[in-house]
Amino acid sequence: xxxxxxxxxxxxxxxxxxxxxxxxxxxxxxxxxxxxxxxxxxxxxxxxxxxxxxxxxxxxxxxxxxxxxxxxxxxxxxxxxxxxxxxxxxxxxxxxxxxxxxxxxxxxxxxxxxxxxxx
Amino acid sequence: xxxxxxxxxxxxxxxxxxxxxxxxxxxxxxxxxxxxxxxxxxxxxxxxxxxxxxxxxxxxxxxxxxxxxxxxxxxxxxxxxxxxxxxxxxxxxxxxxxxxxxxxxxxxxxxxxxxxxxxxxxxxxxxxxxxxxxxxxxxxxxxxxxxxxxxxxxxxxxxxxxxxxxxxxxxxxxxxxxxxxxxxxxxxxxxxxxxxxxxxxxxxxxxxxxxxxxxxxxxxxxxxxxxxxxxxxxxxxxxxxxxxxxxxxxxxxxxxxxxxxxxxxxxxxxxxxxxxxxxxxxxxxxxxxxxxxxxxxxxxxxxxxxxxxxxxxxxxxxxxxxxxxxxxxxxxxxxxxxxxxxxxxxxxxxxxxxxxxxxxxx
Numbered sequence: 337x338x339x340x341x342x343x344x345x346x347x348x349x350x351x352x353x354x355x356x357x358x359x360x361x362x363x364x365x366x367x368x369x370x371x372x373x374x375x376x377x378x379x380x381x382x383x384x385x386x387x388x389x390x391x392x393x394x395x396x397x398x399x400x401x402x403x404x405x406x407x408x409x410x411x412x413x414x415x416x417x418x419x420x421x422x423x424x425x426x427x428x429x430x431x432x433x434x435x436x437x438x439x440x441x442x443x444x445x446x447x448x449x450x451x452x453x454x455x
Numbered sequence: 456x457x458x459x460x461x462x463x464x465x466x467x468x469x470x471x472x473x474x475x476x477x478x479x480x481x482x483x484x485x486x487x488x489x490x491x492x493x494x495x496x497x498x499x500x501x502x503x504x505x506x507x508x509x510x511x512x513x514x515x516x517x518x519x520x521x522x523x524x525x526x527x528x529x530x531x532x533x534x535x536x537x538x539x540x541x542x543x544x545x546x547x548x549x550x551x552x553x554x555x556x557x558x559x560x561x562x563x564x565x566x567x568x569x570x571x572x573x574x575x576x577x578x579x580x581x582x583x584x585x586x587x588x589x590x591x592x593x594x595x596x597x598x599x600x601x602x603x604x605x606x607x608x609x610x611x612x613x614x615x616x617x618x619x620x621x622x623x624x625x626x627x628x629x630x631x632x633x634x635x636x637x638x639x640x641x642x643x644x645x646x647x648x649x650x651x652x653x654x655x656x657x658x659x660x661x662x663x664x665x666x667x668x669x670x671x672x673x674x675x676x677x678x679x680x681x682x683x684x685x686x687x688x689x690x691x692x693x694x695x696x697x698x699x700x701x702x703x704x705x706x707x708x709x710x711x712x713x714x715x716x717x718x719x720x721x722x723x724x725x726x727x728x729x730x731x732x733x734x735x736x737x738x739x740x741x742x743x744x745x746x747x748x749x750x751x752x753x754x755x756x757x758x759x760x761x762x763x764x765x766x767x768x769x770x771x772x773x774x775x776x777x778x779x780x781x782x783x784x785x786x787x788x789x790x791x792x793x794x795x796x797x798x799x800x801x802x803x804x805x806x807x808x809x810x811x812x813x814x815x816x817x
Contacts (some may be wrong), residue, residue: 337587338664338746343580343765360586373589381589381658382582383766 337365341382349384350391357392361401361412372402372410459712461534463719464546468530470723471553476523478730478776479560480516491515491563492758492774494750498574499567507573511566518559526552544810551803557759560775564758571752583661583746585669592670594677595655599685603692604644610696611637617703627706633699640695644688651684653770654779660772662744672743675736680778683729687722694718733777 337360341352360366372378375393379386393410396402400417404410422430437447481487488495490512499508529549536542614637617626626633659673694714701710754763759775764784773780781788 337585337666338661339584339586341582341584343582357586366586373586377590378584378586380768382584383658383763383768385767 339382341384349382350388350395353378353382353389353392354395357396358399358401361416366412368412368414368416370412371408372412374409458538459709459716460538460543461546463712463716464549465530465534466716466719466723468546468549468553469527470727472523472526472530472556474727474730475553475556475776476519479557480519488744489758489774491560491567492755493564493567493571493752496571496574496576498576499570504570504574507570508567511563511570515559515563515566518562519556522556522559526556540810540813544806547806557757557775561757561759564755568752580750585659585661585666587666588659588670588673592659592673592677593655594674595651595681595684597652600648600651600681600688603685603688604648607641607644607688607692607695610692610699611641614699626703628702629706633702636698636702637695640691640698644691644695647684647688647691650779651681651688654680654684657770657772657779658768662740662746664745665743668740668743672736672740675740676733679729679732679736682732683725686725686728690718690721690725694721730777 337356339353339356341349343349345352347355357366357372366372372393373381375386375389379389382389393402393404397404397410401413402410403413434447479491481490490499498504526549529545529552533542533546533549611634614633616622617624618631618634655677657677659669660676661669662672663669694717698711698714701714751763752758754761754766755774756762759780760783761771761780762783766782766784769781769785769787770779771782772778781791783789783792
């Protein structure tokens with residue numbers, strides 16, 4: 337799986353990595369139980385501070401997407417808890433995207449098609 | 456006998472100058488990913504951009520060619536001059552003059568960076584990392600590089616023990632000559648190992664969305680580096696041992712110089728084969744390259760020295776030539792940079808001083 341880091345993005349780097357790992361898990365690019373690189377290895381590879389990667393892993397662990405332990409490092413969780421509820425943050429983000437799409441003249445059907453494609 | 460000194464210097468300088476010209480001043484600048492350490496851009500090949508680009512490239516190539524030709528011609532002329540303290544200094548200065556071949560490269564780099572600004576080419580600032588290959592792609596088998604260097608160490612220990620009379624035999628050469636010669640080549644061995652390890656640990660390149668292509672590309676590149684350093688280590692170790700044996704039985708300087716010439720030729724061949732292999736890897740994977748690499752041209756001073764305080768990596772792939780260089784913004788990189796500069800400038804001053812005080816003699 338390829339991670340793309342944009343240095344000039346408003347989104348912090350730890351969040352960019354987090355978002356792409358979540359997308360990777362969702363799309364199946366990262367399989368349940370798959371080993372993730374160590375904090376040090378990933379930080380060295382991207383050329384960023386180990387604290388940034390550590391922050392990403394802690395966040396992903398908190399959110400229940402990965403599990404970490406001293407022996408095996410970080411792995412994608414086998415069974416990710418499915419609450420069936422969308423977080424308020426994501427709802428707000430979705431509302432922003434829908435609003436921007438409507439203002440740009442993008443039709444509801446196009447949006448639905450995109451959702452079908454990404455889901 | 457002094458003609459051998461001239462031949463050795465000639466063999467060291469001329470192929471190095473030609474190799475530097477070939478590496479820095481490519482024949483097809485529009486078809487390469489990098490031109491003088493600046494990432495190629497489609498805007499360089501449109502209208503006025505193309506005109507300016509061609510002018511910059513042609514001027515830099517011309518400059519490189521002139522300096523290379525001067526170094527080669529001077530080396531040929533020096534072959535016909537007698538070896539004195541003065542000409543020996545001139546030979547050594549010619550070695551330092553090799554760095555001048557890179558000067559037009561640096562000039563081309565600055566001019567292309569200015570052209571980028573003029574054409575409004577903005578930085579993309581995007582880095583790709585392959586999650587599946589992180590820290591997993593290596594090609595250097597440590598045992599293969601440690602083994603020849605252990606042999607070199609054993610050869611050195613044998614030389615030291617012989618010189619100190621532990622074996623009760625006396626070598627043909629003067630006292631401590633074996634030790635000095637062996638320690639010099641052991642020093643080279645000690646430098647080769649960390650460089651080989653450093654190059655094997657460079658960041659894996661991401662050229663495709665396919666992880667296996669990225670892994671194979673990085674592995675192929677690292678394999679050519681690893682092979683080159685292993686071959687160098689073996690050449691170094693075998694030369695050290697062969698030279699010790701030679702110096703033990705004969706004090707003929709001609710024999711030692713001939714073997715040194717052979718050693719230099721072997722190292723040159725190893726480097727040339729390494730460069731050819733690297734080029735083959737690049738051309739083999741050219742069609743698989745689908746991701747645009749990060750535009751970090753501004754972090755490359757003159758296209759040669761990497762200085763990026765926001766990058767925590769110590770070693771990065773070179774832009775001039777093949778292999779790896781250090782990030783001079785990294786604390787260890789700063790130390791390496793300062794030490795290298797002191798050694799380089801210090802040895803130049805020392806050589807000039809020895810020459811002017813008449814101590815640089817043949």
